[in-house]
Amino acid sequence: MAQVGIVVVSHSRPLAEAAVELARQMLPGSTVPIEVAAGTDDGGLGTDAVAVSAAITAADSGDGVLVLMDLGSAVMSAETALELLDDDVRARVLLSAAPLVEGLVGAAVVAAGGADRDRVATEALRGLAPKQAHLG
Amino acid sequence: MTLDTDALGAWVGEFARAVREHRDELTELDSAIGDADHGTNMDRGMTAAVAALDATPPADGAALLKTVAMTMISKVGGTSGPLYGTFFLRMSGALGDGSPAAFAASFRAGVEGVVARGKAEPGDKTLLDALLPAADALTEAVGAGQELDAALRAAADAAARGRDAVTPSVARKGRASYLGERSAGHVDPGAASAVLLVEAAATTLARS
Numbered sequence: 375m376a377q378v379g380i381v382v383v384s385h386s387r388p389l390a391e392a393a394v395e396l397a398r399q400m401l402p403g404s405t406v407p408i409e410v411a412a413g414t415d416d417g418g419l420g421t422d423a424v425a426v427s428a429a430i431t432a433a434d435s436g437d438g439v440l441v442l443m444d445l446g447s448a449v450m451s452a453e454t455a456l457e458l459l460d461d462d463v464r465a466r467v468l469l470s471a472a473p474l475v476e477g478l479v480g481a482a483v484v485a486a487g488g489a490d491r492d493r494v495a496t497e498a499l500r501g502l503a504p505k506q507a508h509l510g
Numbered sequence: 511m512t513l514d515t516d517a518l519g520a521w522v523g524e525f526a527r528a529v530r531e532h533r534d535e536l537t538e539l540d541s542a543i544g545d546a547d548h549g550t551n552m553d554r555g556m557t558a559a560v561a562a563l564d565a566t567p568p569a570d571g572a573a574l575l576k577t578v579a580m581t582m583i584s585k586v587g588g589t590s591g592p593l594y595g596t597f598f599l600r601m602s603g604a605l606g607d608g609s610p611a612a613f614a615a616s617f618r619a620g621v622e623g624v625v626a627r628g629k630a631e632p633g634d635k636t637l638l639d640a641l642l643p644a645a646d647a648l649t650e651a652v653g654a655g656q657e658l659d660a661a662l663r664a665a666a667d668a669a670a671r672g673r674d675a676v677t678p679s680v681a682r683k684g685r686a687s688y689l690g691e692r693s694a695g696h697v698d699p700g701a702a703s704a705v706l707l708v709e710a711a712a713t714t715l716a717r718s
Contacts, residue, residue: 385587414554414585414587415585418587419547419587420547420551420587420588420591421591422583422585422587422591423583423584423591423592423595424583424584425584446588446589446684446685447587447588447589447590447591447592450589450591450592450593450627450628451592453592453627454583454591454592454595454596454627457596457599
């Protein structure tokens with residue numbers, strides 16, 4: 375069974391933590407690693423590539439890491455973070471274009487079930503499907 | 511004429527000073543077409559960079575630029591963190607022997623890093639619209655055998671012209687692109703701070 379880690383990158387720490395709380399609600403008893411890299415170190419809005427690379431390292435147990443981001447600098451900081459990682463870790467990391475909240479919930483559920491990284495990534499990208507199906 | 515650690519430190523210090531001086535102006539430009547944080551973000555990053563250099567004096571010019579890079583990507587918070595951070599990181603890796611030609615080549619490597627990171631093109635109304643003409647002018651002037659002070663002056667003037675040339679344009683990258691036509695007629699904040707970077711080089715490195 376794989377243990378894929380997830381990293382949430384957001385401008386806002388409360389936003390990231392609330393998204394993780396929402397996802398964890400679906401995962402009672404699960405220990406799937408979900409790390410947050412969000413906000414500036416003085417508590418403001420912003421992203422920090424060094425913090426993102428540390429979160430990736432913390433979430434990685436060898437089976438890969440999926441990174442979900444909000445917008446703008448979150449994406450560029452995540453890309454920059456890849457440059458700061460060791461080659462072997464970098465090779466296991468995938469940055470996802472999935473919507474942050476929906477993608478996180480979908481990814482966390484399948485990651486908790488032991489899915490591999492590519493399966494977790496696919497599920498994240500399908501995150502909007504239930505809402506789209508419902509609204510027609 | 512060699513660009514040593516002290517010279518690069520003076521450049522970084524002058525850029526930090528100019529960013530502080532123009533902080534409110536940069537934020538005001540960003541409030542018109544962005545998220546109103548460019549001046550405060552850049553000031554926070556460059557102030558931290560100067561503090562990091564003071565705390566741990568770098569062994570050489572490459573180490574100096576790398577410290578600036580790592581501080582910018584960590585402390586700025588906004589998109590300019592990864593962009594300027596990548597600029598200094600790539601420059602650090604390509605610094606060479608400190609000759610004007612090597613400096614021009616490393617400056618270009620930094621600008622190419624910004625291209626790779628931001629995926630913007632000329633005319634998208636970003637900092638690249640100041641940095642690309644500056645790199646071209648610097649390369650051309652140094653290649654033509656001009657002294658470094660004249661080459662850097664040409665680069666700074668080209669950066670300012672590049673910034674002004676895209677002011678009438680519609681932004682195609684970043685938060686400003688959400689505004690569409692409403693971004694036309696506003697000075698791009700990233701291009702404005704990039705002019706300060708090249709201007710700082712012209713006022714400090716030319717004395718090396």
